[in-house]
Amino acid sequence: MEKVLEVKNLHVSFKTYGGEVKAVRGVTFDLYKGETLAIVGESGCGKSVSAQSIMRLIPNPPGKIKHGSILFKGMDLTAVKEPQMRNIRGADISMIFQDPMTALNPTISIGEQIIEGVLQHKQVTRQEAKKTALEMLDLVGIPNPVERLKHYPHQFSGGMRQRIVIAMALVCQPEVLIADEPTTALDVTIQAQILDLFKEIQSKTGVSIILITHDLGVVAQVADRVVVMYAGKIVEAGSRREIFYNPQHPYTKGLLNSVPRLDIEETELVPIGGSPPDLFSPPTGCPFTARCAYAMEVCDRKYPFKTRLSQEHHVDCWLQDERAIKMLASIK
Structure with missing residues (x-):
């Protein structure tokens, strides 16, 4: 791939x-x-x-x-x-932020906000940018996109605002x-x-x-x-x-x-x-040691090596060490 x-x-x-x-x-x-x-x-x-x-x-x-x-x-x-x-x-590269309400400008119509991105990155006329915006609203499932293009963020539900943010992120066809x-x-x-929408897009x-x-x-x-x-x-x-x-x-x-x-x-x-470690002074060993039921002395002293279990699967944990595996097998 x-x-x-x-x-x-x-x-x-x-x-x-x-x-x-x-x-x-x-x-x-x-x-x-x-x-x-x-x-x-x-x-x-x-x-x-x-x-x-x-x-x-x-x-x-x-x-x-x-x-x-x-x-x-x-x-x-x-x-x-x-x-x-x-x-x-x-x-x-585009990004969808956590809160769609803070990602949208409440004083500008959603049409203007989507069209702005197209005009910024594409060499197109305003009419062509509007057509692209309408196509994108239709793609993300906004009904009656011609009218909705004129509306402001507060006129949409939370799910619809999230769809608009997705449309804004995808309007320039990022990779x-x-x-x-x-x-x-x-x-x-x-x-x-929204998850079905991601799959479809x-x-x-x-x-x-x-x-x-x-x-x-x-x-x-x-x-x-x-x-x-x-x-x-x-x-x-x-x-x-x-x-x-x-x-x-x-x-x-x-x-x-x-x-x-x-x-x-x-x-x-x-x-x-327990709680996550203080990142002002991160531990030298495995950061999960203080919360781990299987923690060993070495875990606190040294960060574990990466163990590759398959082409895609890898883990950083001392429990993958041969000595730990033998010890756990003997306990069982």
């Missing part, structure tokens, strides 16, 4: 009055053409910061990409000048779409409609999607591959089937155990005890 995006050893930090917050620490992943890659993890694990780094939306100061590369079409986006980056945003918690504020019925346009979420139910429906982040690091990654049916990192197992199950009667949710 063709690689569309390569993120290599990405480090992002924020300088604050209390010190330097090391929000992303050595993140590496690839995105392939036409696939949906889900990045999951609890709040504060570095999901959104990683995505905003791809778009070069990290405010500097206080934030800074300290190390690593983000390769797109042979260009390292970390080294691209801002004028060139403005041409890439929206045209080649990469980053969706940051696109269904968080929606009820389950509208959420299902992807089948029609071939866009590659990075889906950022903490909702594993959403991941199960749309993702091809899954990246699990914790404390600024990727602790496990693999295909959807591998992550859901053969999780290897204790944190991944904890996330799955904390999700309600409808196929098993009278099951209790199992929360992950």
Whole structure:
């Protein structure tokens, strides 16, 4: 498969009055053409910061990409000048932000907001841009697009606003779409409609999607591959089937155990005890050690090596070490 995006050893930090917050620490992943890659993890694990780094939306100061590369079409986006980056945003890489109400300008009609992006990136007339906007509204399922183009954000429901934000992100036919918690504020019925919309759009346009979420139910429906982040690091990654049916990192197992199950009667949710580590001074070993029921002495001292379990599935955990496997086998 063709690689569309390569993120290599990405480090992002924020300088604050209390010190330097090391929000992303050595993140590496690839995105392939036409696939949906889900990045999951609890709040504060570095999901959104990683995505905003791809778009070069990290405010500097206080934030800074300290190390690593983000390769797109042979260009390292970390080294691209801002004028060139403005041409890439929206045209080649687009982003759907968490709250559609804050992503839309309440004082401008949605038609003007969609048309603006087309005029910015395409050499077309205003009439052609309006035609494109109407086609996009129709694609995302907005009824009566000719009239709705004149309306303002407050005249739409939450689900409709989310569809409009998706239309704005896709109107210039980008190769990469980053969706940051696109269904968080929606009820389950509208959420299902939005997820179906993603599948439909992807089948029609071939866009590659990075889906950022903490909702594993959403991941199960749309993702091809899954990246699990914790404390600024990727602790496990693999295909959807591998992550859901053969999780290897204790944190991944904890996330799955904390999700309600409808196929098993009278099951209790199992929360992950404790709190994430302080990223002002991240631990030298595995960041999940303090919350892990299987933690060993080595976990606190040294970060584990990456263990590759298949072509796509890899995990950073000392439990994959041969000595740990033998010890656990002897206990059983």
